[in-house]
Structures are given as C-alpha cells and as structure tokens.
Amino acid sequence: MRRRTLLALTAGAGVAWGTPAAAHPRLDLVLAADGSGDVTTAQAAIDAAPSGATTPYVIGVRPGTYLGQVIVPAGxxxxxxxxxxxxxxxxxxxxxxxxxxxxxxxxxxxTSGSASVTINGAGFRATNLTFANLFDEAAHPEITNRQAVAVLTRADKLVFDRVRFLANQDTLYVNSTAAGVVARAYFRDCYVEGDVDFIFGRATAVFDRCRIHSLDRGSSPNGYVTAPSTDLTNPHGLLFSYCRLTSDAPAGTVFLGRPWHPSNDPNAVGQTIIRDSWIGAHIGATAWSDFGTWPWRDARLAEYRNTGPGALVTADRPQLARAEAAAAEIPDFLRGTDAWSPECARRAV
Structure with a gap:
C-alpha cells in the first residue's frame, strides 16, 4: 500500500503569508499554522465561526498542514x-x-469516527484545498478494520470546488442524518483518490468534471469506486458527469461499484450513474459487483455515453436510455424541493 508523507501532501508550509483577516476585507478569519493569522488550528477556526449564519462566513486558510480531527457542528x-x-x-x-x-x-x-473531517453544518463550502486521512495500512498490520475516512458529510447543500480527497479505503463518506433524509453535495473539479468503496453513502452527491483515481492495491479485485446506499425513497444518489476515472491498476481489476446495505437495510437501494465520462482500462467488462448477499442487479447502477478503454458496453454494463439520461442531469439531482442551484454548477451538454 502506498504510504503518504506530509512532504508529498503539501508545499509551502512554514512560509509567512501576510496578516490576519482584518487586512482581508473578503475574509472573516484567517487560519495560519505559523501564527501569522487569527488562529492556528482548523478546529479553532470552526469554533470561532458564528452559529446559525445565513450568509457565508469565510475562513481563509494559508498554506500549510493542519493536523487533528475537525468537526463542523450542525449549528x-x-x-x-x-x-x-x-x-x-x-x-x-x-x-x-x-x-x-x-x-x-x-x-x-x-468508520464514522475515523473521519478526519466531519461536516454536520448545512451550507458548508470548501475551495482550493486538500482533505486527507494519513492512516498508513502497511505500518499497522495489527489493524484489520482499515476504513479510514478523509471527509464525512451529513449536511445539506454542500459545495466542494477544486478540492482533493486522499485516503485508501472509504475516502469520502457522503451521508445524511438518517435514512430517508436527503442531503445534497456538489463536487466541482475535484480529485478523489482511494481503493475500496472510496466514494460511498446515502447522500445525493454530484461529481462534475472530477478526477476519480483508483489506487493499485496489488491484488484482484483492486477495489470498488463506489458503494452507494441510497434510500429507496430518494430518486437521486451518486452522479458522475464529465469525469475522468483513472488508475495505475492492471486492466479489468477495479469495479465501478457495489450496492451497500448498512445493517442489511433492504431499503438501501443504491444508485450510481456515470455519464459522459472517460473511463480507464482498469474497469472491465463486468463493472459492478455484488456486496455480500446483495446482488448488484437489484440496485440502481447505470452508465450513459461514456468513452475510453474501460467504457465497454456489455450485458453486464446497464446503459440509460436517452429519455432516462435527459432526466438525470446535474440540476435534476441538486434541485430538490427548494430549487437549489450552486452558482458554479454546470449543466450537461
């Protein structure tokens, strides 16, 4: 398993980048590890934000590495x-x-407690940074439950713009507060890296022009990109639009996903749709896998108009009909009952 180091994760640490938020009229607070801002830890920055805000509270984060678990409370x-x-x-x-x-x-x-960052507050946004879980599997052979989440989301109307998510198993956990509760998250121009079930959960999550990179575990299967647990009452699960699915793993050793049924919940009928995307050769002719006793064919798994060496059309690769695809675009997933439309969202063409 590839080991991450802080040197590989970041650059510019230890450099003084100016003055606190008072000198930045567009920022409410500056986080700087070197002490040149208002606070030095990410949790302190979250704690300093007001509760119940209806307009953005902007925290500027200067270059550096910020270690420690971060929790954004619901308030x-x-x-x-x-x-x-x-x-x-x-x-x-x-x-x-x-x-x-x-x-x-x-x-x-x-699994939930392993998250480096847990987001319970609605309307959260992150731009131009990296979230990571640094758990080193090779250094801890005694730990067999290796799920190590970089970010866990439970809130609604979240936006991630040019953000990297780095871990191995269970990198990005997109969830909601309870089964049947819809929580929406929009990922634009992001990079998500992992191996087993590394994008998973019951949230409605849209990945727009993102790179989804499967690590090479050196085994077969090499992993699963998604593990949706979408509630049966929710018509919108995971959507990948104009993304690039890449890997250094051998051809045909990675699955697009498998349906996760938490606590064997029969109503967790997961949905993953991958459309208008480029898929590398790491994905084989059979792209979906059963999850234990739960058959993948009973879930809501489909593709549409994909390209690349791994974009095969076989009997084991369900494709959306044109009419179905027309109703499965980014706004359809995000709109909800309140007509939410992130200002950076783009419609498929």
Missing part, C-alpha cells in the same frame, strides 16, 4: 474554507486514524 452553518495557496495541494487538513484504531478508552473509533 455552524454557511462556513466556507478557502485555501489561499496556488493550488489545492498547498493546504492540507488531515488526521490519522482508522476504523480499528483504538480510542483512549480502548474501544475502536469505527
């Missing part, structure tokens, strides 16, 4: 984290724990 709404570096790699917010990592009381953290 902290409309927070924006804005990376102030030249690229998303200049700002890294990360932690280091897995499902099986033990808490101080000797019990495991579990």
């Amino acid at each position: 902290k709404t409309a927070i924006e984290l804005r990376g102030l570096g030249r690229s998303p790699s200049d700002v890294v917010i990360a932690d280091d724990r897995a499902n099986g990592t033990l808490k101080p009381d000797g019990t495991p953290w579990g």
